[in-house]
Amino acid sequence: MLGGVATAAALGSATVVVAAAESAWVKAPYSAVRLIAPAANDGAGLKAGVDLKLDPGWKTYWRYPGEAGLPPRFDFAGSLNVRAVEVSWPAPQRFEAGGTVSIGYGGGVVFPLTVHPLDPARPVVLAAAVSYAVCGTLCIPAEVSLRLPLSPRKPGPTDPVKVATLVGSAAGPDAAALLQRFGARVPRPVAVGAGGPLAIAAVAIDRSTVPWRARVDAHAPADAELFVEGPSADWALPVPAPATVVGDGRVRFLFDLDGMPAGAVLAGAKLTLTLASEGGAIEAVVPLE
Known part of the structure; x- marks a missing residue:
């Protein structure tokens, strides 16, 4: 060569x-x-x-x-x-x-x-x-x-x-x-709340639990999958459970904000959400406020 x-x-x-x-x-x-x-x-x-x-x-x-x-x-x-x-x-x-x-x-x-x-x-x-x-x-x-x-x-x-x-x-x-x-399977970047047939509608954090629990509502088919990454490779966040259908074309994913490295602070950290289905894939960066 x-x-x-x-x-x-x-x-x-x-x-x-x-x-x-x-x-x-x-x-x-x-x-x-x-x-x-x-x-x-x-x-x-x-x-x-x-x-x-x-x-x-x-x-x-x-x-x-x-x-x-x-x-x-x-x-x-x-x-x-x-x-x-x-x-x-x-x-x-x-x-x-x-x-x-x-x-x-x-x-x-x-x-x-x-x-x-x-x-x-x-x-x-x-x-x-x-x-x-x-x-x-x-x-x-x-x-x-x-x-x-x-x-x-x-x-x-x-x-x-x-x-x-x-x-x-x-x-x-x-x-x-x-x-x-x-x-075509590489997720395209989107903002939370943007419209479309595949979209992340809202992200909410329940701080009353230990660890905190995240809820992600999305416009997606029932067999869509959600994957979550932390701001660096040493974060080991759990894989969200399969979607629950909540009606009106929406599904919901739940996961605990667990698996952070020692000394990590949740407030202000940015999570990357990847939502995938047979029809395509999207990616959104979400700051935890």
């Missing part, structure tokens, strides 16, 4: 790299991972994705795994001509086993990426070290290393440039569709 990059650089600054849209699958325990990207990539941020496929009956975790599990970690330090990479998290689902509630993905997931080059006019090589856990009847750690060249743009037939093709496979028909499908 490094040899391919050197060859492209040797062709000069006018070279446009036609990047492979898919890296090879890298196998890991009960799973496999690859990088994918659109065949034509342009704009302020290049689009890509980490495609994680799981064997039947196995799952992996969301950025907040719930009562058990480890969230995936992404390291892009080995990339070339990359200033920053933003990772998006598709809405997860709730899993219950042995009295433990966890949050994650079954079957597979694509984590959409936005890659910001140092120099948008020059070739980009995305390198990703991905560590994650796969869980079935037991949990197993996994780690893979991936590389994929990305192109700042796709040259037209009359462009006066040399073309270098780097290591990788040709674009498969599913790469763009996968990015679109899982990109």
Whole structure:
């Protein structure tokens, strides 16, 4: 792969790299991972994705795994001509086993990426070290290393440039569709009280109990799921119970404000609420007053 990059650089600054849209699958325990990207990539941020496929009956975790599990970690330090990479998290689902509630993905997931080059006019090589856990009847750690060249743009037939093709496979028909499908599952930011078919109508805190109890009313179908995160990774808030239908197209979620780190203060803390259903997903940041 490094040899391919050197060859492209040797062709000069006018070279446009036609990047492979898919890296090879890298196998890991009960799973496999690859990088994918659109065949034509342009704009302020290049689009890509980490495609994680799981064997039947196995799952992996969301950025907040719930009562058990480890969230995936992404390291892009080995990339070339990359200033920053933003990772998006598709809405997860709730899993219950042995009295433990966890949050994650079954079957597979694509984590959409936005890659910001140092120099948008020059070739980009995305390198990703991905560590994650796969869980079935037991949990197993996994780690893979991936590389994929990305192109700042796709040259037209009359462009006066040399073309270098780097290591990788040709674009498969599913790469763009996968990015679109899982990109649509990334929660869109909303404000509490905003309207719509999927909306968080109100958040109330009952301070008469120990610990405090939160109530979240939402416009959502009965099978919608709510996930709650604290202001930092050391908060371990419980996973809300399944929704209760309260009528008029509303559902209600209840959870205790428990699992804060030592010394944490509830008043003024900001919670992130993620509401997900088959029809989409939204995310709201709620300060506790």
